[in-house]
Amino acid sequence: MFDPVIIEMIGKGFLESLYMTLVSSSLAYLLGLPLGIILVVTDKGGLKPCPWLNSVLGVIINLLRSMPFLILCITVIPVTRFITGTSLGPTATIVPLVIGAAPFIARMVESSLKEVDKGVIEAAQSMGASPFEVIWKVLLPEARPSLILGAAISVTTILGYSAMTGFVGGGGLGDIAIRYGYYRYQTDIMLVTVALLVIIVQVLQEVGLRLARLADKRK
Amino acid sequence: MSTGTPLIQIRGLSKVFRTDAGEVSVLEDIDLDIMEGEIFGIIGMSGAGKSTLVRCLNFLEMPTMGTVYFDGQDLATLSQKELYKVRQSMGMIFQQFNLLMQRNVLKNVCFPLEIAGVRKTEAEARALELLELVGLSDKASAYPSQLSGGQKQRVAIARALANNPKVILCDEATSALDPATTKGILALLKDINRRLGITIVIITHEMSVVEEICQRVAIIDNRRIAEVGYVQDIFTRPATEAARRLVFPEGERVDHFTSSRCCRIVFNGSSSFEPVIANMVLEFRQTVNIIFADTRNIDGKAFGQIVIQLPEDKLMGEKMMAYLRSRGLTVEEVKDFV
Known part of the structure; x- marks a missing residue:
């Protein structure tokens, strides 16, 4: 049953899943973090209130977030082909993953930054800090523990999305689970892949929690 | 100044x-x-x-x-x-202190210096100086959450002073x-x-x-x-x-005395250490108005007289006079004093 070929395939799937998750997460943060900051800064009562920009961004983010992820995957296939030259395999999957996760991350970042005490921001402004300095030296460092926790949630969510892309030939553990477990009724293989996914989520979440606790100086 | x-x-x-x-x-x-x-x-x-x-x-x-x-x-x-x-x-300090919770005390005091573009080593030396001034040199590496309210405000003051x-x-x-x-x-x-x-x-x-x-x-x-x-x-x-x-x-809660009932208290040698009128006010939770007083303390004994205006409430007035009598004072009601 679990001959070397299968084991090798599962091992490869495991690495592919990690690869998709980590690369997509990094790229999604590259987009989502600035977006989250802009949402907070342009909000009414923010550092540089700008209602129209805030609403436009809000609507776009909500639209992307309300789109079922599989539909999004298929919709962006032309974009995926344009960027990666293919719509199949782990690297191609990164494109829809980033597009799907960035708005989610923007909202996570937004809620973390909004937890920062307004009084501390005001104190920094009273010392002559510019909005950029407030973002860089107050908002982000003060929200660090919450941002780390948010990252753990985002990364595990992206792992879940990446497994879903198995349906459209995305590669990774999800792909194996669907092809062997769902189409061929090889329940044992499916169980192994699901167990591996569970382990990855547990590990990522635990690491996130510990890092956040370590980073938090409020205790 | x-x-x-x-x-x-x-x-x-x-x-x-x-x-x-x-x-x-x-x-x-x-x-x-x-x-x-x-x-x-x-x-x-x-x-x-x-x-x-x-x-x-x-x-x-x-x-x-x-x-x-x-x-x-x-x-x-x-x-x-x-x-x-x-x-x-312009330094500023606040009711809620507003320290950066993720920075230690020294780094909090350095913060305005960073904003002003002061070099790091210079800023830290200045921050230590200021912590000395507010009496918290031993807390430089503590985090705000480990400090009491008063200590937090001292850090905030040091921080407010950083840029002179x-x-x-x-x-x-x-x-x-x-x-x-x-x-x-x-x-x-x-x-x-x-x-x-x-x-x-x-x-x-x-x-x-x-x-x-x-x-x-x-x-x-x-x-x-x-x-x-x-x-x-x-x-x-x-x-x-x-x-x-x-x-x-x-x-705004002061009652204005409109009553015309007064009583004279005569002190002739009772202890001047007993705050008798104050005690009476506390006892009855009702104020009286001293409108005339001429008393002196001779060797711990009170001599002289005080005229007080009693509250409107007749019963309360009676009670007060009875209380004063019970303390060994001579008390009499006086009419037309006010």
Whole structure:
């Protein structure tokens, strides 16, 4: 049953899943973090209130977030082909993953930054800090523990999305689970892949929690 | 300590907030001079607009009308960049301390120096110096969450002093502290004012804070300045209703004595150590009005007489006279005394 070929395939799937998750997460943060900051800064009562920009961004983010992820995957296939030259395999999957996760991350970042005490921001402004300095030296460092926790949630969510892309030939553990477990009724293989996914989520979440606790100086 | 030159001049300042519910006027037509080197109090009931006023001093809130001159500069004419620069010479401390929770004490004090572009080693040396000044050198590597309220405010003061400000603005800086800690913080501020000559503006709702430390005070009431003057003048002769309310917070509850029932208490040798009238008032929870008193203390014995006006309530009056008799005093009712 679990001959070397299968084991090798599962091992490869495991690495592919990690690869998709980590690369997509990094790229999604590259987009989502600035977006989250802009949402907070342009909000009414923010550092540089700008209602129209805030609403436009809000609507776009909500639209992307309300789109079922599989539909999004298929919709962006032309974009995926344009960027990666293919719509199949782990690297191609990164494109829809980033597009799907960035708005989610923007909202996570937004809620973390909004937890920062307004009084501390005001104190920094009273010392002559510019909005950029407030973002860089107050908002982000003060929200660090919450941002780390948010990252753990985002990364595990992206792992879940990446497994879903198995349906459209995305590669990774999800792909194996669907092809062997769902189409061929090889329940044992499916169980192994699901167990591996569970382990990855547990590990990522635990690491996130510990890092956040370590980073938090409020205790 | 004041040099007589104004450091902060507020001219025709008004502030209107635009909310969903319409426009709310918070400050109207404020004119105020704060002199270099003085400790100036701004006192008012909560909601009087004093917190907004102090934020107008460093333009954290933009005045809707009027302006503020700081050290001769009209803040309204400055560019954003120039305003950031000016704010570096105005320290500010807050009721909730507003320290950076993820930075240790030393790094908190370094923060304004970072903003001002001071080199790291230099900033840390300066921060240590300031922690010494506020008496917290041993807490340099502690985090704010490990400090008591008073210690946090000391860190905040050190931080406010970092860029050698000309003024420190204190927004209800002692309102979250217990009385003993408040005394310590006020003493520190007084010391800073005296030793470094830094002007201090204190926003508070507590008269005791003003009494303790301020030389001059402005009373703000219902969006306007009701009265400005030396603390002892306002204390002894409050000219406006707002001032009276602050000086005698219980004032409105004073019963005016209209009763014409009086009684004379004759002291002829009872112990002068027994506060007999005060005890009676405490016992019955009812005030009496002393309208005449001529007593002296001879070797611990009281001699002389006191005439008090009794409360309207007839029964209460009888009870009080009975109480006084029970203390061994001669008591008689007098008519037509008032």
